[in-house]
Amino acid sequence: MPPRDAPAKNPEPAEDSGSPSNSVSxxxxxxxxxxxxxxxxxxxxxxxxxxxxxxxxxxxxxxxxxxxxxxxxxxxxxxxxxxxxxxxxxxxxxxxxxxxxxxxxxxxxxxxxxxxxxxxxxxxxxWDVHVPRRMQELSSALRKATEQLTHDLGRSPTVAELAERLKADPEEITEALDATEAYTTAxxxxxxxxxxxxxxxxxxxxxxxxxxxxxxxxxVLKPLLARLGERDKRILLMRFFRGMTQSEIGNQLGVSQMQVSRLLSRILDELRAGFG
Incomplete structure (x- = not known):
């Protein structure tokens, strides 16, 4: 492995593509x-x-x-x-x-x-205290699920709601919540x-x-976006690059605002899952 703090000629990342570009950048x-x-x-x-x-x-x-x-x-x-x-x-x-x-x-x-x-x-x-692998993985998933459900519900989710989202037993969710206490911040x-x-x-x-x-x-997003269908890509383009409302997107696609909301939630869930 290279030395711990080996100097680099250029502080910015050398991003690469498959073929040389004609750009002078x-x-x-x-x-x-x-x-x-x-x-x-x-x-x-x-x-x-x-x-x-x-x-x-x-x-x-x-x-x-x-x-x-x-x-x-x-x-x-x-x-x-x-x-x-x-x-x-x-x-x-x-x-x-x-x-x-x-x-x-x-x-x-x-x-x-x-x-x-x-x-x-x-x-x-x-982890400062040894925790079983299953609990470590569930604790990580629990943090993401809590954040998403809080956003969707406008409040903190219950143990039952977390268990349903993660397809786990409520007892496991409670154990995972306790397990997070084994990780101590500095x-x-x-x-x-x-x-x-x-x-x-x-x-x-x-x-x-x-x-x-x-x-x-x-x-990280490139391969995840490439796997999306054309309609999903179009929805993301209209929502996050053109700043269109869900109602405006629904009019473009011929669906209701509620359907657009569900489609966006599914697409974003897929992208978040890809981030690990």
């Missing part, structure tokens, strides 16, 4: 350069020193992007650097397994892999394992480039 140039490096690396034998040099260059160039994803999760109270190292591991795996001939951009391939590594670590290693004054012994989580707040969030969300 620096991002497009970097995407094309990354793909060129992958193609060049693929031609070299595994034991060629030049192949290893190219591999390390690609990893180093994308480390700021992986770190940004990790910090989003580290802000929940865990030691930030632990999440960063896990994100780097996902980045290394993505680099070693990426095939440029499949037509997928590198970030579109690497982002889910980095997120998967972080989520596995968060699930398995961040103070912002908690020291982190960085070079400076006096560094705390507070020192790392507010420094993120807001463009990173857009890149992460876009890359």
């Amino acid at each position: 620096p991002h497009a140039e970097r995407r094309a350069e990354t793909m060129r490096l992958f193609h060049e690396m693929k031609k070299l034998p595994p034991d060629d020193p030049e192949r290893e040099r190219i591999r390390e260059a690609i990893i180093r160039d994308h480390m700021p992007y992986a770190r940004h994803i990790a910090v989003r999760y580290g802000g929940r109270g865990e030691v930030v650097e632990d999440f960063v190292q896990v994100a780097y591991l996902g980045l290394v795996k993505a680099t070693d397994n990426f095939d440029p001939d499949h037509g997928t951009g590198f970030l579109g391939y690497a982002t889910p892999m980095i997120l998967g590594e972080i989520k596995r670590y968060f699930r398995d290693a961040t 103070s912002l004054d908690r020291p982190v394992r960085m070079e400076s012994a006096s560094a705390t989580l507070t020192d790392f707040l507010g420094d993120d480039d807001p463009r990173f969030d857009a890149v992460v969300n876009r890359e």
